[in-house]
Amino acid sequence: MTDVDTTQYPVIKAENLKKYYPVSQEGFLKKPLSLKALDGASFTLNKGKTLAVVGESGCGKSTLARLITMIESPTEGNLHIGGINAVGNKKDKKILRRKVQIVFQDPYGSLNPRKKVGTILEEPLKINTDLNASQMREKALHIMDKVGLSKEQYNRYPHMFSGGQRQRIAVARALMLNPDIVVADEPVSALDVSVQAQTLNLLMDLQDEMNLAYLFISHDLSVVRLISDDIMVMYLGRPVEQGDKNVIFEKPLHPYTMALLAATPHVDVKSRQKRIRLSGELPSPLNPPPGCTFHRRCAYMTDICKHKPPHLREVANRMISCHNAEKLINNSH
Amino acid sequence: MTKLLEIENLSVEFDGFKAVDGVNLSVDEGKVVGIVGESGSGKSVTQLALMGLIPYPGIIKADRLMFHNSDLMALSAKKRRSITGKDVSMIFQEPMTSLNPCFTVEYQISEALKIHEGGTRQERRKRVIELLSQVGIPAPEDRLGTFPHQLSGGMSQRVMIAMAIACSPRLLIADEPTTALDVTIQAQILELIMDLQQKKNMALVLITHDMAVIAETVEDVVVMYAGQVVEKNSSDRIFTNPCHPYTEALLNALPERNINSKRLPTIPGLVPGKFDRPDGCLFHPRCKHAKKMCKEVVPKYSEKNSIGVRCHFPLINGVPQYD
Numbered sequence A: 001m002t003d004v005d006t007t008q009y010p011v012i013k014a015e016n017l018k019k020y021y022p023v024s025q026e027g028f029l030k031k032p033l034s035l036k037a038l039d040g041a042s043f044t045l046n047k048g049k050t051l052a053v054v055g056e057s058g059c060g061k062s063t064l065a066r067l068i069t070m071i072e073s074p075t076e077g078n079l080h081i082g083g084i085n086a087v088g089n090k091k092d093k094k095i096l097r098r099k100v101q102i103v104f105q106d107p108y109g110s111l112n113p114r115k116k117v118g119t120i121l122e123e124p125l126k127i128n129t130d131l132n133a134s135q136m137r138e139k140a141l142h143i144m145d146k147v148g149l150s151k152e153q154y155n156r157y158p159h160m161f162s163g164g165q166r167q168r169i170a171v172a173r174a175l176m177l178n179p180d181i182v183v184a185d186e187p188v189s190a191l192d193v194s195v196q197a198q199t200l201n202l203l204m205d206l207q208d209e210m211n212l213a214y215l216f217i218s219h220d221l222s223v224v225r226l227i228s229d230d231i232m233v234m235y236l237g238r239p240v241e242q243g244d245k246n247v248i249f250e251k252p253l254h255p256y257t258m259a260l261l262a263a264t265p266h267v268d269v270k271s272r273q274k275r276i277r278l279s280g281e282l283p284s285p286l287n288p289p290p291g292c293t294f295h296r297r298c299a300y301m302t303d304i305c306k307h308k309p310p311h312l313r314e315v316a317n318r319m320i321s322c323h324n325a326e327k328l329i330n331n332s333h
Numbered sequence B: 001m002t003k004l005l006e007i008e009n010l011s012v013e014f015d016g017f018k019a020v021d022g023v024n025l026s027v028d029e030g031k032v033v034g035i036v037g038e039s040g041s042g043k044s045v046t047q048l049a050l051m052g053l054i055p056y057p058g059i060i061k062a063d064r065l066m067f068h069n070s071d072l073m074a075l076s077a078k079k080r081r082s083i084t085g086k087d088v089s090m091i092f093q094e095p096m097t098s099l100n101p102c103f104t105v106e107y108q109i110s111e112a113l114k115i116h117e118g119g120t121r122q123e124r125r126k127r128v129i130e131l132l133s134q135v136g137i138p139a140p141e142d143r144l145g146t147f148p149h150q151l152s153g154g155m156s157q158r159v160m161i162a163m164a165i166a167c168s169p170r171l172l173i174a175d176e177p178t179t180a181l182d183v184t185i186q187a188q189i190l191e192l193i194m195d196l197q198q199k200k201n202m203a204l205v206l207i208t209h210d211m212a213v214i215a216e217t218v219e220d221v222v223v224m225y226a227g228q229v230v231e232k233n234s235s236d237r238i239f240t241n242p243c244h245p246y247t248e249a250l251l252n253a254l255p256e257r258n259i260n261s262k263r264l265p266t267i268p269g270l271v272p273g274k275f276d277r278p279d280g281c282l283f284h285p286r287c288k289h290a291k292k293m294c295k296e297v298v299p300k301y302s303e304k305n306s307i308g309v310r311c312h313f314p315l316i317n318g319v320p321q322y323d
C-alpha cells in the first residue's frame, strides 16, 4: 500500500473534473441526452484550510462533493488526494476513502433511527479497520468527547437528540477514521441560528485542533464569509470566480458573483444592497447557452460573450471566467 | 379584516411529551406571518395539527381551531380535510420525503391539478410546464419525465412549491420553503409567493430559520421555544428591540452580526426534553437575565400594544424590567 503523505502535497488537487449524466427523453426513439452536471472544476485545497463552494441550485455542488468523496467517479479529469491519484485507482481506494469523509445537510435523515449512537459511530471502524470491540468503543467515546457529546449518550438512539446534537453525531461519524478532509454539504442549513452557531464553532475548533481541510458547500453567504479561507463560485457546472475570501467579498468581479452577493438577504437594513435582478431564463444544463453560459442574464454582456466561451484566468488576485473582467474592476456596484 | 385562521391554546402531545404547548396563532386574510425558533420547538407540528396530519400517537387539544368560520375541531377528519385540502396548501419541510420517488415530476403535479381543477391531459400538461417555469426550473419541457432522485436538492424543493401553488390556496403554509435554494432563486421564489399573496389576497405562514428572509419578507413574527410561543412582535421591532431573552440570544448568534469575530456567541445549555422540563419559565436555565421568580413561577403569555411576550421581565432596549 502506498503511504499517503499529506504534509507535502495539497490534500486535494482537482484538475478539470467533469461529470456527465445520461438523461432519457420523453418519447421513444429519442436518444438519451447528456447532462453536464459538472463541466470542468479545478482547485487545490491545503491542510487546515476551508474552501467554500457556492452557486445556483443545480450548478453541480453536490456532484462535486460526490466526486471528491469518491462516491462517484468523474467522467473526465484528475483528482489527487494527499498526492495520490484517486481516479480509477483500485489499489489505494480503501486508504483514500478513509481520508475523505462527508457530513450531509439533513441531520434527521442521515442517521439510521434504529441504531444506537455508539453503533453508528463504530460502523466505519468495523468496515475499515481491524480494531476489536473495546478499541472501537474507546475510539467512539474519544470522538464523542471531542464533539461535545457525553458518555451516557453512547447508548441512545438518534431520535433522542435535538437537530444540533444530531449534527454533532454526524460530524463525529465523519471523524471516526481520522480523515484529512471533511466535505460538508449544507451542514447547517436545517438548524436554528443558535444551534447553527454551535455547529460552526465546533467545526472551526476541530479544524484548529486536527488540522482538517473542509470543502464546505453552502447557500448562506454570511456563513461562508465566517468559515472559509477560499471561495469557489460556480455557475452551470463551472467555476466562474474563485480565490481568497476577502478578495472576493470585498470586490466581486464576476457579474454572477455580484448578483449573488446583492441577493443575499440581511437582517440589518444597513447591510442590505440594491438587488441585482437577473433577467432572462435560467439556462438548462441539458442545453447550455453558447459563449458565456451566463450571457443571457448578464447586465454587462457584450458581443463576444454570445459566441466565445470565456476561460478561467487571473485578474486582480483571483481566478475569473468573464470576458469583461478588466472593465468591471472600475465599476462601482 | 377577516380572520382566516384562529388557533387558541393548541397543544400536541406525543407519549407524554408536549411538542406544542398552549400555542395561540391568528392569521388574517392576506397577511404574512413568520414563525422562527429553536429546532424542535414545535413549529412544524403546530401546522401539521392544523392540517389534521398528526400521526399516531399524537394527541391534539385546543380551545379553538377555526379556519374561515369553520370549527375544525367539530368536524370529522374527512370533512376537515376537504376544507383544508381545498383552501390550505402546505409546502413541507423535507421535499425529498414529500415527493414520491416512483413517479415523474409531471405526474405528481398533474395529480394535484386533477383533484382541484380537472381539465384534459393536454391542458394539465400546459399548466404543469407553466408552473415549473414560474418556480424557475429551466427548460421545464425537458424535465417532465424526470424522477425526484435525478433532481438537485433545490429543484425538488421547487417542484414542491409548484405543487403547493398549483391550486391557488387562500392560506399557504410554507415550512422552510427556500432552505435548499441559492439566494438569487430564493429571492425569485419569495417574490412569486408574495405576488400571489398580493394579487389573490392569499395569507401566508412562513416558517424558517433564516432570520434575514424573515426580516425582509414578513410583517409579524412569532418566536417559539420548547413548544410555546414566547414572543409575537412586528418584524420592524423584533430585530432592533427583541422583548424575550430567547429572541435576544438567538439574534446575537447571527453570523451577519459577528462578521469579524473568530467564534459565534451561542446559548449555553440545551432545550428541555421530555424528562427535564423545568419549573417556572422553560427558558430559565439558559437565560442570562433569570431571577429567582423565573425558576418558580410560570410566566403567562401576555399581549400589550400588539406585542406578545411570555416572560416575567421583558426586555426594553435590551434591559430586563425587574422594577
Ligand SMILES: Nc1ncnc2c1ncn2[C@@H]1O[C@H](COP(=O)(O)OP(=O)(O)OP(=O)(O)O)[C@@H](O)[C@H]1O
Binding pocket: A021, A022, A023, A035, A036, A037, A056, A057, A058, A059, A060, A061, A062, A063, A064, A285, B149, B150, B151, B152, B153, B154, B155, B180, B181, B182
Ligand atoms: N443521478 C443523476 N442523474 C441525472 N441528473 C443528475 C443526477 N444527479 C444530479 N443530476 C443533475 O445534475 C445537476 C447538478 O446537480 P447537483 O445535485 O450537483 O446540484 P447542486 O449544485 O448540489 O444543487 P442544490 O444547491 O440544489 O443542491 C442538476 O441539473 C441535476 O438535476
Ligand SMILES: Nc1ncnc2c1ncn2[C@@H]1O[C@H](COP(=O)(O)OP(=O)(O)OP(=O)(O)O)[C@@H](O)[C@H]1O
Binding pocket: A163, A190, A192, B014, B019, B037, B038, B039, B040, B041, B042, B043, B044, B045, B046, B055, B093
Ligand atoms: N411523530 C412524532 N412522534 C414523536 N415526537 C415527534 C413527532 N413529530 C415531532 N415530534 C417532536 O415534536 C417536537 C417538535 O417538532 P417540530 O417538527 O414541530 O419542530 P420544529 O420546530 O419544526 O423544528 P425544526 O426547526 O428542526 O424543523 C420535536 O421534539 C420532535 O422530536
Ligand code: SF4
Binding pocket: B244, B245, B246, B281, B282, B283, B284, B285, B287, B288, B289, B290, B291, B294, B299, B310, B311, B312, B313, B314, B320
Ligand atoms: S421569564 Fe425569566 S427566565 Fe424566562 S426568559 Fe424571562 S427573564 Fe428569562
Ligand SMILES: [Mg+2]
Binding pocket: A061, A062, A063, B152, B153, B154
Ligand atoms: Mg446539492
Ligand SMILES: [Mg+2]
Binding pocket: B043, B044, B045, B093, B175
Ligand atoms: Mg420543522
